[in-house]
Amino acid sequence: MTAEETQAPKRAAQLRRKIEEHNRRYYQEAAPIISDREYDRLYQELLDLETQFPRLVSPDSPTQRVGGKPLEAFAQIAHRVPMLSLDNTYSEKEVASFYARITRLLPNQRIPVVIEPKVDGVAVSLLYENGRLRHAATRGDGAVGDDITQNIKTIRSIPERLRSAPPRVFEVRGEVFMDKRGFAKLNEERSKAGLPLFANPRNAAAGSLKQLDPAIVAKRPLGIVFYGTGAVDDVDLEKHSDLFPLLEKFGLPTSERWWLADSVVEILSAIRELDKIRADFAYQTDGAVVKVDAFAQRERLGFTAKSPRWAIAYKYEAERVETRLIDILVQVGRTGVLTPVAALETVTVSGSRVSRATLHNEDEIKRKDIRIGDTVVIEKAGEVIPAVIEVVKSKRPRSAKPFDFFKHIHGKCPVCGGPVRRDPQFVAWRCENIQCPAQTTRRVEFFAARSALDIESIGGIVADKLVERGLVREPLDLFELKLEQLAKLNLGTEEAPRIFGEKNASKAIHAIERAKTLPLSRWLFALAIPDVGKTTAMQLARFHETIEDVADSQLLRDVLTYHERSDQNRKQIANRLIEAGFAEKSKSKSEKDGIVTEVGRVVAKSVLAFFESEAGSRILRRMKQLHIFPKSEKISAKKAVKLPLAEKAFVLTGALASMTREEATAKIEALGGHVSGSVSKKTDYVLAGAEPGSKFEKAKQLGIRILTEAEFRKMLAR
Ligand code: IVH
Numbered sequence: 001m002t003a004e005e006t007q008a009p010k011r012a013a014q015l016r017r018k019i020e021e022h023n024r025r026y027y028q029e030a031a032p033i034i035s036d037r038e039y040d041r042l043y044q045e046l047l048d049l050e051t052q053f054p055r056l057v058s059p060d061s062p063t064q065r066v067g068g069k070p071l072e073a074f075a076q077i078a079h080r081v082p083m084l085s086l087d088n089t090y091s092e093k094e095v096a097s098f099y100a101r102i103t104r105l106l107p108n109q110r111i112p113v114v115i116e117p118k119v120d121g122v123a124v125s126l127l128y129e130n131g132r133l134r135h136a137a138t139r140g141d142g143a144v145g146d147d148i149t150q151n152i153k154t155i156r157s158i159p160e161r162l163r164s165a166p167p168r169v170f171e172v173r174g175e176v177f178m179d180k181r182g183f184a185k186l187n188e189e190r191s192k193a194g195l196p197l198f199a200n201p202r203n204a205a206a207g208s209l210k211q212l213d214p215a216i217v218a219k220r221p222l223g224i225v226f227y228g229t230g231a232v233d234d235v236d237l238e239k240h241s242d243l244f245p246l247l248e249k250f251g252l253p254t255s256e257r258w259w260l261a262d263s264v265v266e267i268l269s270a271i272r273e274l275d276k277i278r279a280d281f282a283y284q285t286d287g288a289v290v291k292v293d294a295f296a297q298r299e300r301l302g303f304t305a306k307s308p309r310w311a312i313a314y315k316y317e318a319e320r321v322e323t324r325l326i327d328i329l330v331q332v333g334r335t336g337v338l339t340p341v342a343a344l345e346t347v348t349v350s351g352s353r354v355s356r357a358t359l360h361n362e363d364e365i366k367r368k369d370i371r372i373g374d375t376v377v378i379e380k381a382g383e384v385i386p387a388v389i390e391v392v393k394s395k396r397p398r399s400a401k402p403f404d405f406f407k408h409i410h411g412k413c414p415v416c417g418g419p420v421r422r423d424p425q426f427v428a429w430r431c432e433n434i435q436c437p438a439q440t441t442r443r444v445e446f447f448a449a450r451s452a453l454d455i456e457s458i459g460g461i462v463a464d465k466l467v468e469r470g471l472v473r474e475p476l477d478l479f480e481l482k483l484e485q486l487a488k489l490n491l492g493t494e495e496a497p498r499i500f501g502e503k504n505a506s507k508a509i510h511a512i513e514r515a516k517t518l519p520l521s522r523w524l525f526a527l528a529i530p531d532v533g534k535t536t537a538m539q540l541a542r543f544h545e546t547i548e549d550v551a552d553s554q555l556l557r558d559v560l561t562y563h564e565r566s567d568q569n570r571k572q573i574a575n576r577l578i579e580a581g582f583a584e585k586s587k588s589k590s591e592k593d594g595i596v597t598e599v600g601r602v603v604a605k606s607v608l609a610f611f612e613s614e615a616g617s618r619i620l621r622r623m624k625q626l627h628i629f630p631k632s633e634k635i636s637a638k639k640a641v642k643l644p645l646a647e648k649a650f651v652l653t654g655a656l657a658s659m660t661r662e663e664a665t666a667k668i669e670a671l672g673g674h675v676s677g678s679v680s681k682k683t684d685y686v687l688a689g690a691e692p693g694s695k696f697e698k699a700k701q702l703g704i705r706i707l708t709e710a711e712f713r714k715m716l717a718r
């Protein structure tokens with residue numbers, strides 16, 4: 001076996017995983033992270049490997065499938081005629097070999113082909129029965145698609161009834177698009193509303209069609225171009241070029257320009273002409289489709305496993321330009337992830353001015369060996385944010401050093417200066433400081449966590465969506481959430497919504513209300529004060545009644561002064577701290593007269609600084625406004641719950657039958673009472689067992705209530 005052969009299965013598996021992942025991002029999430037070109041490269045590499053080593057082909061390989069999975073939320077429609085896709089190519093040479101191949105397969109015939117724009121949108125299939133729109137579906141996996149009839153009906157250019165003498169069955173296929181101007185406007189609105197932007201018009205169209213709510217779709221500027229048929233009955237068509245006037249007759253929008261050709265030269269000239277004018281089309285196009293015109297010839301050519309032999313899609317190169325990478329900026333996302341962004345010398349690409357490009361993550365920079373000062377190639381195929389495709393190594397300045405992410409950010413978060421960590425499981429670096437101003441989501445999550453305020457159901461994704469939708473900017477905003485807002489919250493994407501719902505929302509609101517009553521220690525922990533963990537929070541709560549007491553703590557100030565100064569006051573302060581129980585004499589001999597304080601200097605400093613800071617005082621003010629006054633556990637135990645035997649004095653005498661005296665004492669104390677050794681006027685009850693002594697007599701004299709063992713047990717039971 002050659003080295004290549006031994007490596008091939010591993011590489012194929014790797015490519016399949018990658019392609020599956022990008023398929024999922026593209027089809028299910030409508031949020032791809034690589035360009036079509038890069039995707040095609042991966043796909044082609046897998047295809048080549050499988051061609052070279054056919055034993056590697058498996059039935060579940062992405063090369064054996066047609067498209068993405070339909071979403072579960074929609075009803076499913078089986079296509080009467082499968083919806084296939086086309087073989088793609090980027091080279092004119094391959095267009096020539098396509099034509100040579102069909103000429104070989106259909107010798108001695110003229111083979112006219114139609115060249116038409118390849119619309120960059122979403123493939124759909126509409127079924128008209130007796131002229132009425134019956135249903136509409138997406139391509140799905142080619143065999144079964146999503147039922148998007150309601151959404152399709154919101155597109156104004158699609159007629160519900162076909163004009164003039166419609167056939168019995170007319171299944172018509174085309175591409176739904178969002179026009180370029182509408183796309184720009186939609187993104188502008190989304191940007192203002194703080195919503196994530198669509199990457200390109202195709203994603204925007206896909207996202208719109210996957211909306212479960214047709215009212216939202218109706219607001220989206222969608223259009224359609226029809227370019228083919230599926231199942232038809234009662235239609236007399238011999239060639240594709242006759243379809244255009246027929247579609248027009250029915251009132252169905254179709255391609256504004258198309259060409260007929262019957263030689264390679266003519267085909268290529270049509271492709272080039274289309275490239276010159278397509279910028280003026282209202283919708284985005286990414287190529288030209290070349291199709292055999294005559295249906296009889298199509299039939300003879302047939303299909304491969306995935307696509308027809310009678311057509312090919314030629315894709316135009318996305319516009320690429322070279323520019324210089326001036327710097328790599330690192331942004332901190334609301335979940336704490338650090339994302340590198342290329343700062344570029346401004347250039348014009350596909351008609352827009354570009355000065356930033358995504359670099360995704362550290363690994364991506366390493367893989368492409370991108371360095372500051374490099375000349376890079378950037379590509380923009382209608383996307384909002386362009387991507388850095390590659391480095392022009394020949395133009396690399398001598399001084400350019402390999403990019404070291406950690407060093408570049410000086411080992412700390414560029415927003416707050418906090419520590420950063422790269423989780424070995426993920427490719428991303430993260431800021432570890434929960435107080436980092438950029439990390440809203442993580443702060444909210446921490447605040448609501450079980451060990452903090454235990455706000456059930458405000459976990460990771462809910463917190464993130466609340467922040468993303470602008471409903472929560474800081475943890476205390478949770479207390480102003482309304483039930484309806486939470487119930488309506490979409491935890492999925494716009495494309496695949498998942499609504500939080502009334503029941504969950506009501507549970508969450510309940511938990512939020514309950515959080516207000518949680519003790520001080522939990523609150524001190526939840527606020528994520530630097531250096532204050534759970535134990536420290538508990539220690540602080542034991543010595544302070546309220547949060548204001550902590551913020552303005554004499555004890556903490558004493559700890560600071562004690563540790564930071566060496567004046568005579570030191571001894572006095574030490575005594576004060578010992579008296580308050582906040583410090584003990586040090587046992588270490590080296591530290592004569594020294595003390596050990598409950599919390600150390602670092603904590604004391606951090607807590608005082610936190611509440612003195614702008615953010616800290618805002619929290620205190622806000623808590624007051626929200627009527628949140630957490631109390632220390634010790635205090636609330638005494639004051640808040642009045643125990644049934646609170647402040648009652650008991651005296652025990654004689655032998656008890658069902659319990660020992662110790663047990664009886666424990667029970668009285670558990671209910672808040674206390675037991676003393678002798679009877680006085682202050683005694684409330686004397687519990688008398690068998691053969692009681694002088695205490696019994698004294699109680700009788702003083703008129704104190706005497707309980708038999710049975711009466712005492714009844715009292716406990718009550
Ligand atoms: S014909 C048997 N014509 O491009 C396939 N497709 O990669 C018939 N597309 O799935 C497709 N414009 O979603 C055809 N003028 C056009 C097209 C077009 C865009 C899309 C369509 C198709 C994909 C092929």
